[in-house]
Amino acid sequence: MERKVGTVVRGIRCPIVREGDDLSQIVVDSVLEAAEQEGFSLRDRDIVSVTESVVARAQGNYASIDAIAADVKQKLGGETIGVIFPILSRNRFSVCLKGIARGAKKVILMLSYPSDEVGNELVSLDQIDAAGINPYSDVLTLEKYRELFGENKHTFTGVDYVQYYGDLVRAEGAECDIIFANDSRVILDYTKNVLCCDIHTRARTKKILKAGGAERVCGLDDILNASVDGSGYNERFGLLGSNKSTEDKVKLFPRECTPLVEDIQKKLLEATGKHVEAMVYGDGAFKDPVGKIWELADPCVSVANTPGLNGTPNEIKLKYLADNDFADLSGEALQKAIEGRIKDKKENLVGDMASQGTTPRRLTDLIGSLCDLTSGSGDKGTPIIHIQGYFDNFTN
The missing domain is CATH 3.30.1330.100 (CofE-like)
Structure with missing residues (x-):
């Protein structure tokens, strides 16, 4: 059976x-x-x-804020650093930001807008349209952002991440300026030492900044890619994939x-x-x-x-076969025809109409x-x- x-x-x-x-x-x-x-x-x-x-x-595989701070300071100089394109997450970035701020005297925090890399919105597209802003070219100061959009709390967490991130930086004793832009080269008007906090676009961002004249460029994958004073580390991903463990410690990617x-x-x-x-x-x-x-x-x-x-996957779309190749069949005959097509399918169905919609x-x-x-x-x-x-x- x-x-x-x-x-x-x-x-x-x-x-x-x-x-x-x-x-x-x-x-x-x-x-x-x-x-x-x-x-x-x-x-x-x-x-x-x-x-x-x-x-x-x-x-x-854990690391403290102090370990993050020591590595940031050693790799980016410990003065004014640009921190660009972080995601908006208490779990993913808040403790990292504390360590980054502890390793600098001043942080220029540049946030992408209307949303971060993984879709967390600072403002909606409707708000952008109403304000007449072009997010691909327009650079906003914190004052201009507040003038246009006021306070915006995250849909699910209820956190105003602009205020939250600024407060985290200042609590570590660093100055903090916040700007909003989507062209990574904008940060070079403020500092030549940059920490790229994007995840899946990090290689391109680092390449663009180096070509644009940055002096020191790191990604989150370059911070804690080796142990600092016995801390945890990840040689491939550094701080990428880390999660908040306690208020002063992160769990790194394995x-x-x-x-x-x-x-x-x-x-x-x-x-x-x-x-x-x-x-x-x-x-x-x-x-x-x-x-x-x-x-x-x-x-x-x-x-x-x-x-x-x-x-x-190398799969055939059953509904395609039922609606097209075997549209005149039903019942047991249809089942046997489809089973035969599956058993005889090619090892590589790329480009085959019978595989369309199977999301390879x-x-x-x-x-x-x-x-x-x-x-x-x-x-x-x-x-x-x-x-x-x-x-x-x-x-x-």
Whole structure:
């Protein structure tokens, strides 16, 4: 009898993870205990994924404001620095900004508008239109911004980030001027020492600033890319992907995770005889339709994964076949015709009309989004995700 259930996603609970814990064993034990309790068994090509947050915690990858300040001061001179294009987030940037301000005498904070890189709005497009402002060319001072738009609180958090970020900088003893612009070169009118805080556009921003005459340019990925006085670090991403841990400490993105996913795969194979794929995931890649926020504050979705998760889907659109190629069929004849087309599909369907609308994103981005939505970011207590049937199709 054919299976009536396709993809199944389960959030798996586990003990609270602490620094130094054997995380691969915790993941394996938790999945096996859940399988026994809930009455399911693992299959070949199941996926077991764990959130980057608990991986970093097990690694003890933390850093203090003082460590951030020391690195910023050493790399950018400790005088007046431009801090450009940060995202508007208490969790993602507030503690980083404290450390940055502590490592400088003056901060020129340049915010992109009407929204930050991931969609958090300072002002709406309607407000921009009403004010007759061109955000691609117009540079606003804080005074002009307030004159035009007044106080604007975030849709979800209720925070006026302009006031909040300025207060954070001044509380660390640094002066703070705030401007609003979308051309990175504007900051060079104020200082030649710049910290680029954008995430996915950072390489281009740094390139433009260097070509424009900046003397010292760093990205968040260049701060704490090595340990400072024994602090945590991330050699690839630095402060990118960090989260607030306490008021004076951040949890950094986890370091090398390939050995972890390989060990999880190996242990599950030994315990069950099944070849399971494994992954460490960060933020998903999806957009909130109300707040217009992209869930893309981490520098990547998959921190590490086993090779079986590389690549993109190679799928045929069932509704295309039903409405076009087999429009004259129905019932069992239609089902058999579609099953035959799936079984005979080419290894690469790029450009094939029957695949249009299947969104060939990377598997790790799709799976990471599924994991992130399932685990949530609050008190669900399921940092491990088990996915079954993801690679099935209509013929299985």
